[in-house]
Amino acid sequence: MKNERTGCNTILLYETDAYITKFQATVLDAEEREGGKVYLELTETTFFPEGGGQAGDRGLIEGCEVTDTKKIDGRVFHILNSKEVKEKSVSFEEGQLISGEVDFALRFRRMQNHIAEHLFCGIANKRFGYDNVGFHLSDVVTFDLDGPLTADEISSIENACNKAVWENVPVSVSFPTPGEAETLPFRSKLELSEGVRLVAIEGYDLCACCAPALHSTGEIGIIKVLDWMPHRGGTRITLIAGEDAWADYRNLDSQMRELMKLFSAKRELVSDMAADYAAKTQEMHLENTELKKEITELYAESLLNQIHASAGKQTKICFFMKNADEVQVRNVINKCVKEYDGILAGFRGNDTDGYRYVCGRREGTEVSPEAISLRELAKQMKEALGGSGGGSEIMIQGSAPTTESIIRTFFN
Numbered sequence: 001m002k003n004e005r006t007g008c009n010t011i012l013l014y015e016t017d018a019y020i021t022k023f024q025a026t027v028l029d030a031e032e033r034e035g036g037k038v039y040l041e042l043t044e045t046t047f048f049p050e051g052g053g054q055a056g057d058r059g060l061i062e063g064c065e066v067t068d069t070k071k072i073d074g075r076v077f078h079i080l081n082s083k084e085v086k087e088k089s090v091s092f093e094e095g096q097l098i099s100g101e102v103d104f105a106l107r108f109r110r111m112q113n114h115i116a117e118h119l120f121c122g123i124a125n126k127r128f129g130y131d132n133v134g135f136h137l138s139d140v141v142t143f144d145l146d147g148p149l150t151a152d153e154i155s156s157i158e159n160a161c162n163k164a165v166w167e168n169v170p171v172s173v174s175f176p177t178p179g180e181a182e183t184l185p186f187r188s189k190l191e192l193s194e195g196v197r198l199v200a201i202e203g204y205d206l207c208a209c210c211a212p213a214l215h216s217t218g219e220i221g222i223i224k225v226l227d228w229m230p231h232r233g234g235t236r237i238t239l240i241a242g243e244d245a246w247a248d249y250r251n252l253d254s255q256m257r258e259l260m261k262l263f264s265a266k267r268e269l270v271s272d273m274a275a276d277y278a279a280k281t282q283e284m285h286l287e288n289t290e291l292k293k294e295i296t297e298l299y300a301e302s303l304l305n306q307i308h309a310s311a312g313k314q315t316k317i318c319f320f321m322k323n324a325d326e327v328q329v330r331n332v333i334n335k336c337v338k339e340y341d342g343i344l345a346g347f348r349g350n351d352t353d354g355y356r357y358v359c360g361r362r363e364g365t366e367v368s369p370e371a372i373s374l375r376e377l378a379k380q381m382k383e384a385l386g387g388s389g390g391g392s393e394i395m396i397q398g399s400a401p402t403t404e405s406i407i408r409t410f411f412n
Contacts, residue, residue, distance in 0.1 A: 011044035018212030030092035053135035112242025122205025168218030316343035354401035
């Protein structure tokens with residue numbers, strides 16, 4: 001028989017007491033569906049089905065893992081892996097009595113984060129009149145308020161949230177009748193008049209909510225806003241709470257200790273040292289860029305002297321820029337082919353690790369019939385020098401895992 005308030009066949013035990021972890025129930029329906037999943041419907045459950053932006057509970061039923069819980073067409077289904085069910089020789093028949101246990105560690109973490117969001121939104125609503133118009137709970141909580149907040153305002157709300165945690169105020173659940181609901185100033189993302197379930201944080205918030213709730217704010221532990229941004233005229237907030245916030249702090253503390261060692265600085269001076277390091281790094285980067293330009297110009301000047309000395313007798317010239325990068329080699333070729341009708345081949349690397357090359361000729365150059373094409377050169381280099389390469393008739397690039405001496409012999 002359907003529950004008039006929830007519209008489903010299953011009694012939802014978590015609605016009145018989210019701390020019930022184990023339960024027994026009778027199977028209403030069990031069917032294997034596509035994807036190797038068993039969908040199990042029960043007379044009652046402590047498993048929360050996915051809804052309102054929060055994922056469904058996980059846990060065990062008859063020793064088999066419940067990977068998800070969903071509400072589909074008004075029915076609550078516990079989803080199991082059919083392969084595991086068969087391997088454990090478990091069968092589910094209508095009328096069968098089963099035992100289940102929710103993953104309470106996961107449940108509790110989610111409750112900490114969810115009630116933290118209630119606190120933040122309740123305070124924001126009282127102070128600024130903003131409503132929560134979007135909510136998603138995964139590893140963190142992300143929600144959208146329909147009005148703008150400054151960094152100082154967000155910090156102030158965060159402080160108020162944590163004071164509410166330290167006050168350890170009660171969190172309660174109620175099920176008002178439609179008539180009673182009309183008289184109550186509760187927050188809701190939807191227009192509700194029937195089937196209302198309210199979660200109250202004494203003195204801070206009253207909100208329509210379908211998810212499991214803590215007994216008191218003290219169980220949240222701590223609330224920390226991680227990020228915020230303008231979103232559709234309002235504000236998108238990302239926060240973390242409880243056990244997740246503690247794990248996040250431990251991670252940050254570990255990273256801070258590594259930075260303290262790296263900068264040989266006290267904790268409170270690390271950010272100053274990092275800023276100073278970033279400024280010096282930027283300064284060095286600019287100096288390095290200018291030096292690279294000067295070195296590239298020197299290589300180009302040297303290559304042009306070689307080109308002029310050859311007086312067009314060489315159809316291809318190779319040069320080495322062992323410590324240069326690809327951009328430098330390309331720049332030298334692009335500058336020098338303007339004064340050369342043949343092929344220029346630039347190599348960077350060393351005899352131990354091998355070389356990378358770029359070969360190019362001037363675009364629009366009229367190539368004589370006896371002159372080699374760049375694509376053909378790439379094939380010959382692969383055979384003679386190993387490695388790989390390819391490209392167009394204007395430029396090719398590749399690798400040559402060999403020595404400078406062999407490369408020069410090839411080109412000469």
